[in-house]
Amino acid sequence: MKKALGLVLTVALVLAGCSSNSDSNSNNSSPSKEQAGTKTKDKLTMVWYPNESGPEIKPARDAIGKIIEEATGKKVEHQTTTDYIIAIEALASGNADIAYMGPQGYIEANAKNDKVQPLVVPSGESGTLNDAIYHSWLNVRKGEDGAYKSGDGYSLDNIVGKKFSFVSNSSTSGFKVPTAGIISYFGKQDAYKSLTVDDLLEGGKGKFFSEVLYGGSHQGSAVNLLTGKADIAAFCDTCVSNYVELESGKENEPGAVYKVKEGAAEPFNTLVGKQFTIISDTPVLNSPFAVNTDSISAEDIQKLKDAFTSDAVAKNPVIFLPKDSKDSGLLKQKSGNEKFVTVEDAWFDPIRQLSK
Structure with missing residues (x-):
């Protein structure tokens, strides 16, 4: 018998190398050339994906902004978004200087402008990249x-x-990895040996899916499932962890059941108690904070790396919620060893390979 996507997506697991709304006005200035003007730049714009643009993440956004301000001496303005493309384009064009984005979004921004480079990623439970x-x-x-x-x-x-x-x-975990896994699984069958990503983009009569929806965020995709708009939905663990809790089974394993918890914020506030079951799970490389190196000086980038990887930030309970915390946040401790670690562009090559 053929097994779950969590098993057939070993290709993604191997490749993964497992060893617009605004909080304030955005910076619409053009990117500087060859670092010209970066020393006199008095503000930096931080852009956020829709997943991290909600009010429940604002304390973490503000804490990250404070780190940047203290490290560089420059004011930080946060640009929240309603669409992945807005964030990707903002960083690639230089209208934003820093972004927290998924691996696929980083790769797309880097392809548009190779001056976009990773700054740090959250480590795994070991405190290293090995399980990030x-x-x-x-x-x-x-x-x-x-x-x-x-x-x-x-x-x-x-x-x-x-x-x-x-x-x-x-989205990496909400599109790139699921489509790669579906194609890998069904490509072994004669009827679907020519299946491509394009075949999965939209549904309809004679299509692979009867209907294809896009949530716009991981939260939106989960809502599509829980409200009955979709039969199956792709979304990631970390992006819904503020709203759901494990009801039965083992965390991040097929068969695990999660339910929307009491007091969940929008858009889950009307879905309290609704439950869903994981039918597949695939590990994915952690999401980076990325910078446009054409709009931030090399000196400031080094200051940012030093600040983000400091013990003070690793122990900041607003950024890395303690494992027993019931609060909503950006990241959560599991072992107590989690922290930010520096990373190079090549670390994301396994995600690039999923498109080939």
């Missing part, structure tokens, strides 16, 4: 997971013809 991963899930509503059971695991065979929700086609 989060999780890409495929999920169905609790009670409907039986249609995908196969022995002691799950099969993807019955996803054909269903209503499917992605996050954005610039």
Whole structure:
């Protein structure tokens, strides 16, 4: 029997190398040339994906902004967004100087402008890059997971013809990894040996999916599932962790059931108690803070690296929530060893390979 996507996506796991709204006005100045003018620049713009643009993440955004201000002596203005592309374009064009973005978004920004480079990523539980991963899930509503059971695991065979929700086609865990896994799984079958990403972009009669939706954020994709708009939805663990809690099973494993917790913020506030089941789980490389090196001086970039990787930041409970915290936040401790670590562009090559 064919197993769950969490098993067939070993290609993604291997490749993963597992060893516009604004809080304030955005900076619309053009990027400087060859670092010209960066020494006199008195403000830096930090752009955020839709996933991290909600009010529940504002304390963490402000804490990150404070780190940047104290390290560089420059005022930070936060640009929150409603679309991945806005954030990617802002960083690539130099209208933003720093961004927190997924691996795929970073790769797209870097392809548009090679002056975009990674600054740091959150480490794994070991405090290193060796386990610096989060999780890409495929999920169905609790009670409907039986249609995908196969022995002691799950099969993807019955996803054909269903209503499917992605996050954005610039999302790593909400599009790039799921589509790679679906193509890998079904490509072994004669009927789908020519299946491509283009075949998964939209649904309809005669298409692989009957309907394809895009949540615009991981939260939006989860809402598409829980409100019945989609039968299956891709979203990641970290982006919904502020709103859901484990009901049964083992964390990040197929068969685990999560429910929307009491007091969940929008857009989950009307969905308290709703449950979903993971039918696949795939580890993905952690998301970077990236910078436009054409709009920030090399001196300031080094200051930022030193500040982000400091013990003070690793121990900041607003940025790295303690593991027993019930608060919402950007990142959460599991072992107590988590911190930011520097990373080079080549570290993201495994994600680039998913497009080939």
